[in-house]
Amino acid sequence: xxxTTLTQFTPSRRAVLAxxxxxxxxxxxxxxxAMAQPTSGTLSIAVFDWAEIGVKPVFAAYEAxxxxxxxxxxxxxxxxxxxxxxxxxxxxxxxxxxxxxxxxATQLANAEVTADMRPFLTSGGPIGLNSLAKPFLDQYLxxxxxxxxxxxxxxxxxxxxxxxxxxxxxxxxxxPYPDDTWTFEKQIEVATQLTQKNGSVTTRYGLAASVxxxxxxxxxxxxxxxxxLDENNMYKLQTEAAIKxxxxxxxxxxxxxxxxxxxxxxxxxxxQAFGAGTVSMLQSVRALTPLIRSVTTDDWxxxxxxxxxxVRKTGMGSIAQAITPxxxxxxxxxxxxxxxxxxxxxxxxxxxxxxxxxxPPVEALYNSPIWTDLPGPPYDNRIFAEAIQYGxxxxxxxxxxxxxxxxxxxxxxEEAVVLNNVPVADALKxxxxxxxxxxxxxxxxxx
Amino acid sequence: xSKTDTADEAGMSAMARPKPRRRSSRTASPFWAAxxxxxxxxxxxxxxxxxxxxxxxxxxxxWNLIYAPRFVxxxxxxxxxxxxxxxxxxxxxxxxxxxxxxxxxxxxxLLAVLINTSFPGYSVFRTMYLLPIVISLVASAVLxxxxxxxxxxxxxxxxxxxxVSGPNWLQDTTWAMPAxxxxxxxxxxxxxxxxxxxxxQQVNPQLLEAAEIDGAGxxxxxxxxxxxxxxxVTLLILVLTLRGIIFDSFDIAFVMTKGGPLNSxxxxxxxxxxxxxxxxxLGYASALSTVLFVIVIILALIFNPPRRRPTNxxxx
Numbered sequence: 001x002x003x004t005t006l007t008q009f010t011p012s013r014r015a016v017l018a019x020x021x022x023x024x025x026x027x028x029x030x031x032x033x034a035m036a037q038p039t040s041g042t043l044s045i046a047v048f049d050w051a052e053i054g055v056k057p058v059f060a061a062y063e064a065x066x067x068x069x070x071x072x073x074x075x076x077x078x079x080x081x082x083x084x085x086x087x088x089x090x091x092x093x094x095x096x097x098x099x100x101x102x103x104x105a106t107q108l109a110n111a112e113v114t115a116d117m118r119p120f121l122t123s124g125g126p127i128g129l130n131s132l133a134k135p136f137l138d139q140y141l142x143x144x145x146x147x148x149x150x151x152x153x154x155x156x157x158x159x160x161x162x163x164x165x166x167x168x169x170x171x172x173x174x175x176p177y178p179d180d181t182w183t184f185e186k187q188i189e190v191a192t193q194l195t196q197k198n199g200s201v202t203t204r205y206g207l208a209a210s211v212x213x214x215x216x217x218x219x220x221x222x223x224x225x226x227x228x229l230d231e232n233n234m235y236k237l238q239t240e241a242a243i244k245x246x247x248x249x250x251x252x253x254x255x256x257x258x259x260x261x262x263x264x265x266x267x268x269x270x271x272q273a274f275g276a277g278t279v280s281m282l283q284s285v286r287a288l289t290p291l292i293r294s295v296t297t298d299d300w301x302x303x304x305x306x307x308x309x310x311v312r313k314t315g316m317g318s319i320a321q322a323i324t325p326x327x328x329x330x331x332x333x334x335x336x337x338x339x340x341x342x343x344x345x346x347x348x349x350x351x352x353x354x355x356x357x358x359x360p361p362v363e364a365l366y367n368s369p370i371w372t373d374l375p376g377p378p379y380d381n382r383i384f385a386e387a388i389q390y391g392x393x394x395x396x397x398x399x400x401x402x403x404x405x406x407x408x409x410x411x412x413x414e415e416a417v418v419l420n421n422v423p424v425a426d427a428l429k430x431x432x433x434x435x436x437x438x439x440x441x442x443x444x445x446x447x
Numbered sequence: 448x449s450k451t452d453t454a455d456e457a458g459m460s461a462m463a464r465p466k467p468r469r470r471s472s473r474t475a476s477p478f479w480a481a482x483x484x485x486x487x488x489x490x491x492x493x494x495x496x497x498x499x500x501x502x503x504x505x506x507x508x509x510w511n512l513i514y515a516p517r518f519v520x521x522x523x524x525x526x527x528x529x530x531x532x533x534x535x536x537x538x539x540x541x542x543x544x545x546x547x548x549x550x551x552x553x554x555x556x557l558l559a560v561l562i563n564t565s566f567p568g569y570s571v572f573r574t575m576y577l578l579p580i581v582i583s584l585v586a587s588a589v590l591x592x593x594x595x596x597x598x599x600x601x602x603x604x605x606x607x608x609x610x611v612s613g614p615n616w617l618q619d620t621t622w623a624m625p626a627x628x629x630x631x632x633x634x635x636x637x638x639x640x641x642x643x644x645x646x647x648q649q650v651n652p653q654l655l656e657a658a659e660i661d662g663a664g665x666x667x668x669x670x671x672x673x674x675x676x677x678x679x680v681t682l683l684i685l686v687l688t689l690r691g692i693i694f695d696s697f698d699i700a701f702v703m704t705k706g707g708p709l710n711s712x713x714x715x716x717x718x719x720x721x722x723x724x725x726x727x728x729l730g731y732a733s734a735l736s737t738v739l740f741v742i743v744i745i746l747a748l749i750f751n752p753p754r755r756r757p758t759n760x761x762x763x
Contacts, residue, residue, distance in 0.1 A: 083724045086512040111513040199612050201597045262618055262707065266596065278598075401511065404725040415708040419620060438726070445509070 040068040041334045044095035046085065048078045048319065051099060054290045054357030058348040062341055069334065082400060085113045094324040096335040100153055102139035102317050102393075107400040109142055109152040114322035116150035125340040126347070133158060135388070136318040136361040139396055153320030154339065156349070157358030158366070159285040160387035161215045161315035163187075163305050164378070168298040169194050169204075169280040178281075178303035187281070187306045188252055194280040195257045205259040208270050208279040211249040212261055212410035214394035214403075215315025216283065220245030222392045223308035233397050233443070235406070235435045237428040245308070247424045250417045260414055271295065286384050287319065289356040293377065302378040304387060316391030318361060359384045398439075405438040406431075499740075506733035516730070523734035533735060535710055536718040539624065540693060540739075543714055546628035547635070547692045552684055554632065555639025556677070560669065562640070563647045580637035584695065588702035591630045592617065595703075617704050620711040627712055630699050635691055639684045646680035647673070686751045693743055715739050 047055050052075050059071045074095065076084045082104050088094050089111060100108055108114045117140075121129045132155055140153035163178055170177055175190055191206025209216050218228055224241035236242065252258035259267065259279055267273035274282040275295030283305055284292070292300075305314045321342075323335045342348035352358045353371040360368065366385040374381065398406070413427035506523055510516035527533050562573050579587065595616040597603050606613040616626040650673055658668050674681075697716035700706065706713035706721070715735065723732035 080724070083512070083727065086727070090512065107513065198598070201603075201612070201615070203598050266592075266615075266618065401727050404721075408721070408725070411707065412709060419618070419708055445511070445514070 037066060038069055038334050038337050039066070041331050042070045042072055043097070043331055043334045043338055045071060045073045045321075045338075046076050046081075046095040046098040047073055048081065048099050048101075049075050050078060050288065050291060051319070051357070053294065054287075054352055054355050055348075057355055058342070058351045061351050062338060062348065065341060066337070071338075082107065086111055089113050096331050097321055097323055097338065099156075099319055099321055101319050102153075102396065103398065103403050104400050105140045105152050105320075105396070106142055106145070106147075108322075109147045109150060110145060112325050114152045115325040116147065116152060117154055117322060118151050120154075120323065120336060120339060121151065123336065125336075126343045126345070127154075131343075131362060133361045133363050133388075135316070135391060135393070139318060139393065140320055140322075143396065153322045154343075155318040155320045155361035156352065157287055157318055158361040158385070158388055159287050159316065159318050159359070160384060160391055161219075161283050161285055161305055162302045162383050162387055164274055164282040164284055164292060164300060164302050166274065166277060166280045166296075166298050166300050169277070177301065178306070180304055182303065182306035183310075184248065184306050184308045188248075188257065191252070191257050191281060192255070197256060200256075202256040202259075202263075204277070205263065205267075205273070205279040206257050207252070207281045207283070208259040208264055208267075208273060209249065209283040210261045210264065210270070211246065211253065211258075211414055212407055213315075214406075215285075215317065216249065217242075217245055217410075218394055219305070219313035219315050219390075219392040220249075220308050223311040223313045225309075229395050229397070233395075234439055235432050237432040237435075238425065242428060243425050246413075246417075246428060248308075250414060250424060253414065253418050260418075261411060262415070274300075285315075285317075286359050287357060289378065293356060296377075300377045301380055302383050303380065304383055304390075312390045313392045314387045314390045316388065316393050359388075399442045401442050402435065402439050406435050409434050502733045502736055502740075505730055506737045508730040510729045511727040512729060513727070519730065523731045524738075526731065527734060527738065532710065532713065532718060536713050536715045536735075539710070539712065540714045540716075542624055543628055543631070543696060543712075544689065544692055546625060547631045547696075548685065548688050550628075550632045551635045551639055551688045552681060555636055555684060556643050556674075556681070558636065559640045559643030559647060560673065563644060576640055577637045579634050582634075584634065584698035585702055587630060587634055588699045591626075591633075591699075592703050595626055618708050620709050623704055623708060623711045627696070627700055627703060630703070631692055631696055634699070635688055638687065638691075642680050642684055643677060646677040650676045682751045686747050689746050689750065690743060693739065 045059070052073075055073070059073060063069060063071060076099075078101070081100065085094065085098060085100075085108060094113060098114065100114065105114075109116075118129070121127065121131075129151075136155040136158055137151065140151050140155065142148055142150045142152060165178055167177065173193055175193060178187070178190075187207065194204070194206040195202060196204035211217065214228075221228055221239075221241045224244055226236075226239050226241035228235065228242075230236050237246075249258060249260070253260045253263070259270075259273065264270045264273060264279075267278050268276070270279070270282055270284060271288050271292045272295055273279045274284075274292060275297070277298060282292075304312065321339070323332065323339070340347075349358070349360055350370055353360050353365075353368075354374065356371070356374060359366065359371060365371075366388065367382070372381040372385075394403075409431040413431040416422040416427040416430070417424055505516070507518060507520060508516040509519045509523070558576055562569060562576060582590075594600050594602055597613065597615040597618075602616070603613050614622050616622045654672050654676075655668055658672050663671065694716065696714060697720060700712050700714055700717050701720065704712040706717040716739075719732050719735050719739070722728045722735065
């Protein structure tokens with residue numbers, strides 16, 4: 001894999017500037033340049049483990065742009081981010097800036113781990129309240145409770161689920177590559193052809209998609225015209241839509257064609273399995289592209305996740321960064337400067353995009369050559385941006401504590417169906433009961 | 448006879464028994480005692496006593512690291528009784544103990560007896576058996592996860608050589624726990640072997656010789672001489688293994704199965720972690736930890752009841 005950095009990206013520089021000229025970044029660049037730049041200090045930033053490979057060049061560029069300023073970053077496994085940040089808050093040792101995922105926004109805001117970013121967005125920097133794409137910014141807009149109307153995260157990427165596919169596997173099998181007309185049924189037909197087995201053991205899965213992941217089942221439920229939650233914010237997993245969606249995926253897990261979470265874990269993780277050629281197609285997001293590029297030797301590309309029930313819906317979400325509240329961050333001014341630089345014309349967002357790690361969450365940059373003209377793979381970059389219009393998001397009203405229960409219970413339901421042949425409706429009913437008990441308990445305790 | 452013996456013994460002891468050494472003022476000083484014991488007491492208090500008391504107190508509260516802790520009395524303990532997953536975790540922990548403790552004790556003993564003899568290359572065997580003790584738990588778990596891989600794992604390869612298609616060990620509700628217990632036994636063997644080796648050195652060779660003269664074979668010597676002589680160490684290993692399996696199995700279970708499939712390896716330590724750090728129910732997790740602590744204390748007392756320390760060579 002070649003690590004593309006800003007300096008290596010110079011062939012497209014003219015095109016980059018053309019793209020940025022239309023961006024909100026450029027509009028505010030003047031005011032940004034007028035700000036005093038810090039000349040010393042240390043900025044602490046907590047990042048997701050899988051994001052490290054993408055952000056290291058960003059940090060290096062910031063240090064180069066601010067001689068005397070040093071970034072100390074800590075890497076936190078994504079599954080442990082919440083408890084790590086909460087513990088560090090109790091110890092009064094929060095980093096100045098932290099990464100976070102959309103599902104944690106409300107909880108981290110209530111826990112005073114993250115600060116309201118509205119003061120930053122109205123400070124006259126490169127981005128304002130209307131700069132970032134609404135669907136992604138809204139994930140960090142708190143809609144109830146003490147922090148209502150606050151924005152507790154600045155999206156870093158517009159992440160949609162797309163279909164990564166191994167071109168060599170398709171070529172070897174003489175199967176045409178996935179295209180925009182693919183349906184779920186067609187995908188499973190091809191996945192079955194690409195699956196290889198040794199006796200009853202699958203040695204190569206045609207498709208890898210984590211079924212208990214909301215980005216897999218929420219779009220499916222919406223494609224069947226239903227919603228995940230009822231009007232009281234309770235899960236409804238007994239609906240016809242929910243049963244249909246989980247059935248169509250779990251049938252393929254049982255057949256050994258689809259690698260869900262446990263099978264992917266056994267293969268070392270989804271992107272590693274794709275990289276090693278033990279899965280032919282992988283449903284994943286742009287944020288993992290740098291990792292996928294780093295481990296995959298066969299040629300590959302991306303396509304839309306196929307339609308379900310004739311409707312195109314795709315899982316969507318984002319990660320974000322946020323400043324920690326005043327009084328905890330040691331370097332609030334430095335943190336503001338970093339974020340101003342990050343969203344400026346030649347800042348971190350551009351480096352991140354040029355490193356394959358993100359689709360800028362700015363509508364004007366959805367088709368920017370900053371990232372669409374990057375050499376492949378992936379070649380068909382338009383997919384990432386075009387998929388946004390079909391985005392189906394996990395409801396932001398789900399408390400993070402409940403999400404943990406949801407993930408565990410749906411995994412258990414999957415195991416019950418796959419290993420013990422429990423009917424899907426029964427497995428979902430059992431999961432729904434536990435999930436809604438957790439929901440009631442957490443809501444009663446304040447959300 | 449007894450009178451003469453006693454007199455002789457008294458006379459001999461008067462001559463032979465060394466005069467008890469007078470304690471120097473330096474060793475008798477409380478200052479020196481405190482100096483040597485103090486650091487240990489401080490560390491023990493900071494890392495054991497305070498967390499223990501803190502955990503006990505926390506079990507009476509409802510706390511999620513965000514809002515202020517709310518006192519709920521014994522509600523957490525009462526809720527445990529209706530928690531099917533907690534009951535399942537207790538059952539799975541007991542199952543793991545059964546699968547882990549008995550093989551650990553007996554295999555440690557047998558292997559210690561075997562490598563206690565001298566044969567060409569015995570030092571190599573000793574090193575091999577003691578190797579797991581220097582491998583971290585997580586590294587061991589990752590290693591064994593590969594061993595159990597149904598596609599490329601050595602176990603599957605070996606079975607396929609004989610035309611046997613093995614199960615997907617870690618994704619099978621029947622086999623997942625035995626698979627975990629095998630790793631745990633493998634990890635705990637070295638300590639047992641070391642302790643048994645030390646105990647075997649203490650067995651009086653004259654007893655073994657006497658038994659041989661009386662016609663005892665290897666099995667009879669093992670059963671009637673060696674095994675009873677190492678019984679105190681067996682009890683120690685039993686307690687250490689119990690404690691080790693209950694508390695140290697978390698790393699193995701979490702890395703290899705995360706409590707699955709279908710909660711078939713959902714031991715208490717995994718459930719407590721899930722409650723505390725995934726669901727952020729710190730009070731409830733503390734209540735379950737307290738119950739676990741009490742269970743361990745009871746088991747330790749059963750298998751290794753407190754005894755008064757022998758004084759002057761006499762048991763009391």
